[in-house]
Every structure is written in structure tokens, then in C-alpha cells.
Amino acid sequence: MxxxxxxxxxxxxxxxxxxxxxxxxxxxxxxxxxxxxxxxxxxxxxxxxxxxxxxPSRDELLTALIVDAYDSVGAAAEQADARAHAGGAAPRERWTAVCEAVRAWALDHPHEYALIYGSPVPGYSAPADTIAPASRVGNTLIGIVRAAHAGRGLALPPLPAALRPEAVRMTADFAEGLPPEVTAALVAAWAQLVGLISFELFGQFNRVVEDRAAFFAHAADQLAHAVGLPAV
Amino acid sequence: MxxxxxxxxxxxxxxxxxxxxxxxxxxxxxxxxxxxxxxxxxxxxxxxxxxxxxxPSRDELLTALIVDAYDSVGAAAEQADARAHAGGAAPRERWTAVCEAVRAWALDHPHEYALIYGSPVPGYSAPADTIAPASRVGNTLIGIVRAAHAGRGLALPPLPAALRPEAVRMTADFAEGLPPEVTAALVAAWAQLVGLISFELFGQFNRVVEDRAAFFAHAADQLAHAVGLPAV
DNA sequence: TCCAAAACAAGAGCACTGCTCTCTGGATGG
DNA sequence: CCATCCAGAGAGCAGTGCTCTTGTTTTGGA
CATH class of the missing domain: 1.10.10 (Arc Repressor Mutant, subunit A)
Known part of the structure; x- marks a missing residue:
């Protein structure tokens, strides 16, 4: 090798x-x-x-940096979860720990964050070798929710009929074992989490939100609620 | 003149x-x-x-386009709300109508969307003349929630103590008359809405979400629930 | 009405970019 | 030992944002 x-x-x-x-x-x-x-x-x-x-080109160099950035934020999320898990934290605390870790990573690496979650730079490029690193954070969140579900079960309002097949498919694809409602809520929560961080980082909260840490903490906790994680 | x-x-x-x-x-x-x-x-x-x-420079040209883009999406949101309002829609329906309008605008103008909600292009620039157009969509959402609040009142779980002063300040600044919990939830929902659209537009939902319309519709409805708008 | 001032357009030029091509010197491996 | 390969160098192309200088046209006041 x-x-x-x-x-x-x-x-x-x-x-x-x-x-x-x-x-x-x-x-x-x-x-x-x-x-x-x-x-x-x-x-x-x-x-x-x-x-x-x-x-072979500037874009290829950028792609390499993109992969590294995904791995970097993914590792940060996994470590935060592992720490919380080892400390005996409840799923909801693990969730917020991961959210805070992603935010902290973004504040520490704003340009790398912009590279992966901002507008795609060259038209758009998502080569095959980026998709595995790109899903590390998502998988971490899935793991937490799965643990909570295995623990005492999660109850969410039923899905609208129009979304049910899609939610079932998503579940089969990457969240085996979860109720479809939870899968759908989880994917949405992940996108929404990134939306919160992007707004803060890209200046959209200027003159709007001042105490960003407190605001984010509460929003992340609400997100945990939205995926069905019971309050501690 | x-x-x-x-x-x-x-x-x-x-x-x-x-x-x-x-x-x-x-x-x-x-x-x-x-x-x-x-x-x-x-x-x-x-x-x-x-x-x-x-x-005077390329960036100034881009700024002019940014202002126009904010105005364009703001007008789209306002029109969608006006149409829904005129049709006698309940607040929750007005909310989802605005969300759908913003998404539709984004899908129609992907590069303009990326310009305003993607990574800021030149280091970062938020000249004073962009802040008014930039808040049109937000103000539309505030108007809807305000109407709902005036109608029958909105009840949301109380805020954590750490966020309360900030929420009160935000309310006084741009959402006079709303309960602070609602203001905080509203700002978060706006950021989360953009997060959903960005994920779809920037390719983050590739190989994850297929039926984006159904997914978004449900997520937008859940967002309405999160700000306290009663189900129809 | 005339004329200085202001606005405008054009051209040349600077420093920079990504990328391609050709050429040379040295390490590699049969 | 020697043919092969390959890393690096250099020149060059087409493009970029931006500045400066030089004519030309329009404007508003004396």
C-alpha cells in the first residue's frame, strides 16, 4: 500500500x-x-x-481543499459527539454539542465554510470523491437521533401524504430504522442548521441579531425538538 | 425631482x-x-x-445588482403575500405562500440568489443602501406573524433566560408588538428557510432529497408551526 | 453669443490571472 | 550504461481590473 x-x-x-x-x-x-x-x-x-x-487546474486544487474542509468539519462534529457521548450526555445534549461544534468550526474557518456551504464556485462541482466526506456531519446527526430512537422511541406528527414516499425512500437510503417523519425532519434540520450559521457568518444577522451565541444555542435546541429529541 | x-x-x-x-x-x-x-x-x-x-469599480456594479436582487425577491414575496391575503388565506397559508414564492424566485434566479444569500464575494460588503431592500422579505414574514398575533395571539414556549434580553431588544428594534419568543423564532425561521433553499440550490440535496417540492412544502409548513402560526 | 468648465469616450499601458507549449537536466529502472 | 520519464523553467497567449492621458462634446454662466 x-x-x-x-x-x-x-x-x-x-x-x-x-x-x-x-x-x-x-x-x-x-x-x-x-x-x-x-x-x-x-x-x-x-x-x-x-x-x-x-x-491539473485551479479548480482541482479547490476541490482538494473542499474535500479537506468537509473532513475537517466532519471530524469536529464527530469529536464533539464522542466527547458528549463519553460524558454520558443525553441525545438532546449530544445534538446541541454537535451543532455548537459545527458553528465553532465555521467561525474558526470562515472561508473554508464558505467554500463548502456557500455558493458553489465554478458553475458547480460535486465530484464523486466529495460525497463521502460531505456526509460526515449528517451521519453524526443521524447517529444521535438513531440512538435516541432506539432508547425510547421518537414520536413526531405524521407526514403529509405527498411526502411520505420520499421520506420512506430517504430512510431506506441513509437512515435505516428511523421513522420516516424523523428522517424528513432530520434532513430539514440539517439544512436549517447550516442556514443559521450561514446567516451569522455571511453578515445577514448584522443589525439584527447581536448575541449570536445565545441565539444559536436556543435555535439549535429548538432544532433538536423539531427532530423529536426529548428535552432533558 | x-x-x-x-x-x-x-x-x-x-x-x-x-x-x-x-x-x-x-x-x-x-x-x-x-x-x-x-x-x-x-x-x-x-x-x-x-x-x-x-x-467606480466592479464591486460597485455587483453591489448595484445585489440591491436589485434583494428588491426582486422582496417584491416576489410581497406579491405572493398580497395575493394570499386578498384570497382570504389564513396566516399559515400566507406564510407558506411567501416561502414558496422565495423558493420559486431562487430557482428562477439561481445566480442572483447566490449573490445575495451565498458567500459574500469581496471579503464582504454590506453598504448601507442594501439594508433596506435586504429586509423586505423579512418584513413580509413579520407582517404575517403580526397579523396572526393580533388575530388570536400566539403561544410559544418561554425563552431561556440567556436569550430573553436579546429577544426583547430585537422585538423593540424591528418587530414591535410581538412576544419576544415569537420574534426569536421568526428570525431563526427566516435563516432556516434560506438554509433549506440554499441546500437545494447549491447541490447539497443531490443524492439525498429527490422530491424537493414536496420536501420544501412540508419544511415550510413546519417552520410556520415553529413561529406559532396555528394550523389551518 | 462665446468660452471656460465639466463630462465623456478612447487608447495605451500596468500588473495580475489561468493555462499551454517547448525545452533542459537529472533521477529511474531495465 | 543508457533510454525513458518527469519535475521544473521559461516564454507566451488571452484574458482580467484599473489608471492615466489625450482628444471631443455638451453644458451653463458671463
Whole structure:
């Protein structure tokens, strides 16, 4: 597998990593719009054309950063859940812990957040290798709700007939075992959570919400309620 | 006021409008990233430097388009509400009508939507002249909830102590007369609504939600419930 | 009516971008 | 040992936002 073939391979993965690191630095500093291949190359002491041996285009570099960002926020969410779980937290507390972790990650990495949850940059690109990392946070939330359901069951109002087949399909696809109402509520809650964070991060709460932490905490708790997690 | 001073003034506002129109066309066709001053000038048969007499920079042009986009979606929301209101709809129906109108506008104007609710393009810019147009949709939703409150009153669970002062302040600032719990729920619901639309538009629902219309309809209805609007 | 001032358009140019091509020197592996 | 491959260099193309200078036209006051 990862047998170190030779100096050449080693150098290649090293340079690739250096490029990504530098690019991530620039992304964090200035945002995706200001990230330029030439600047990255300049900073690394190479010429811009040499960089194309490692990434076929600027968009490919961005895609690599996108995957990393998904993994980063996914890891943050999973760790927060694991910590809460280990501390014997109830499902509702685990839920809010994950929500807070995602928000904290977003505030810490605003440009990376914008890259993955803001407007898609190049027309739009969702290569196959992004879909697994992209679902880590969602899967974490599913895990929490599933645990709660296994614990004492979740009761939500019944779905409208028009949505029922879709909710059943979604459940079969990625939330096996959950009541369809819960699956639908969960997916909506996940989108809504990102909406809350985006509004805060993208300036939509300017002159509207001042105490963002308190506001978010309450909204996240209400979201937990909306997916049927019992209050502690 | 708008007394036509002379041929010069007239020409100026005409050219300004032509520039914005062409820019909007390009925005709709290719997205904000591909909108270039030079291309606009080329299409209009002028040289790029001449364009700087009308807009001091590319960002200023984009800001003008942002304001227009806010006005466009705001008008769509207001019209949908007016239609529902005229048809004798209950508050909850007015609410979902506005939600559907915003979603429909977004699907019709994806790049303009991305411009206003996606990641802010230049670092970030929220000039003073954008804040009024930006609040039209929000104000429409406030109006609906206010009417419902005046009608029979809205009852929501009490706020956590940590959020109460903030909710009271928000109420005094832009939602006079509403119970603070409702104000807080309303602001959250607005952000969450945009989160739902963004997920759909930005591809986050790919391989997750298929029947987006049914899904959204249910989510919007649940949002109405979350702000305390009684079911019809 | 005439003329200075202001507004406008055009062109050249700067510094930057992504990306392609060709060429060279050195490591790789048969 | 030597042919092969490949990383890097350099030049160059087409495009970008923006500035500065140079003519030209319109305007409003004396």
C-alpha cells in the first residue's frame, strides 16, 4: 500500500502536501476568490507552470481543499459527539454539542465554510470523491437521533401524504430504522442548521441579531425538538 | 425631482441602465465570477475604461445588482403575500405562500440568489443602501406573524433566560408588538428557510432529497408551526 | 453669443490571472 | 550504461481590473 517506493514518490507527495498547505493558508487569509496558483507557486519558490504537474487546474486544487474542509468539519462534529457521548450526555445534549461544534468550526474557518456551504464556485462541482466526506456531519446527526430512537422511541406528527414516499425512500437510503417523519425532519434540520450559521457568518444577522451565541444555542435546541429529541 | 434636465442626464441614466441590464444578463447566464467589466463594455460597444464613468469599480456594479436582487425577491414575496391575503388565506397559508414564492424566485434566479444569500464575494460588503431592500422579505414574514398575533395571539414556549434580553431588544428594534419568543423564532425561521433553499440550490440535496417540492412544502409548513402560526 | 468648465469616450499601458507549449537536466529502472 | 520519464523553467497567449492621458462634446454662466 503505502510502501515508500522511492525518493521520487516521496518528493511528489511532499510537494503536493506543501501546495495544499500553502493554498489553504491563502484561502484562510483571503478567501477563495483571492487564491491564485501563481501566488502559491511564488510562495513555494517554484514557477507557476510547475504546479500543473500536481494539480491539473485551479479548480482541482479547490476541490482538494473542499474535500479537506468537509473532513475537517466532519471530524469536529464527530469529536464533539464522542466527547458528549463519553460524558454520558443525553441525545438532546449530544445534538446541541454537535451543532455548537459545527458553528465553532465555521467561525474558526470562515472561508473554508464558505467554500463548502456557500455558493458553489465554478458553475458547480460535486465530484464523486466529495460525497463521502460531505456526509460526515449528517451521519453524526443521524447517529444521535438513531440512538435516541432506539432508547425510547421518537414520536413526531405524521407526514403529509405527498411526502411520505420520499421520506420512506430517504430512510431506506441513509437512515435505516428511523421513522420516516424523523428522517424528513432530520434532513430539514440539517439544512436549517447550516442556514443559521450561514446567516451569522455571511453578515445577514448584522443589525439584527447581536448575541449570536445565545441565539444559536436556543435555535439549535429548538432544532433538536423539531427532530423529536426529548428535552432533558 | 425627476425633471428631465437635459440630454446628458438622460443619456447617463440610460447608459447606466444598459450597463446594469447587460451585467444582469451575464450574471444570470454565467454567475458572478464570470461577470467582467470588459465583457459588458464589449457587448455595449464601448471601451472598458469608459465604463468607469458609471461605476467606480466592479464591486460597485455587483453591489448595484445585489440591491436589485434583494428588491426582486422582496417584491416576489410581497406579491405572493398580497395575493394570499386578498384570497382570504389564513396566516399559515400566507406564510407558506411567501416561502414558496422565495423558493420559486431562487430557482428562477439561481445566480442572483447566490449573490445575495451565498458567500459574500469581496471579503464582504454590506453598504448601507442594501439594508433596506435586504429586509423586505423579512418584513413580509413579520407582517404575517403580526397579523396572526393580533388575530388570536400566539403561544410559544418561554425563552431561556440567556436569550430573553436579546429577544426583547430585537422585538423593540424591528418587530414591535410581538412576544419576544415569537420574534426569536421568526428570525431563526427566516435563516432556516434560506438554509433549506440554499441546500437545494447549491447541490447539497443531490443524492439525498429527490422530491424537493414536496420536501420544501412540508419544511415550510413546519417552520410556520415553529413561529406559532396555528394550523389551518 | 462665446468660452471656460465639466463630462465623456478612447487608447495605451500596468500588473495580475489561468493555462499551454517547448525545452533542459537529472533521477529511474531495465 | 543508457533510454525513458518527469519535475521544473521559461516564454507566451488571452484574458482580467484599473489608471492615466489625450482628444471631443455638451453644458451653463458671463
Amino acid at each position: 503505502s510502501t515508500v517506493r522511492g525518493a521520487r514518490e516521496r518528493a511528489r507527495i511532499e510537494v503536493t502536501a506543501a501546495i495544499k498547505d500553502e493554498a489553504r493558508r491563502m484561502l484562510a487569509a483571503e478567501g477563495a476568490a483571492k487564491l491564485s496558483l501563481r501566488a502559491v507557486a511564488r510562495e513555494l519558490g517554484m514557477v507557476s507552470s510547475a504546479l500543473y504537474r500536481y494539480f | 425627476s425633471t428631465v434636465r437635459g440630454a446628458r442626464e438622460r443619456a447617463r441614466i440610460e447608459v447606466t441602465a444598459a450597463i446594469k441590464d447587460e451585467a444582469r444578463r451575464m450574471l444570470a447566464a454565467e454567475g458572478a465570477a464570470k461577470l467582467s467589466l470588459r465583457a459588458v463594455a464589449r457587448e455595449l460597444g464601448m471601451v472598458s475604461s469608459a465604463l468607469y464613468r458609471y461605476f
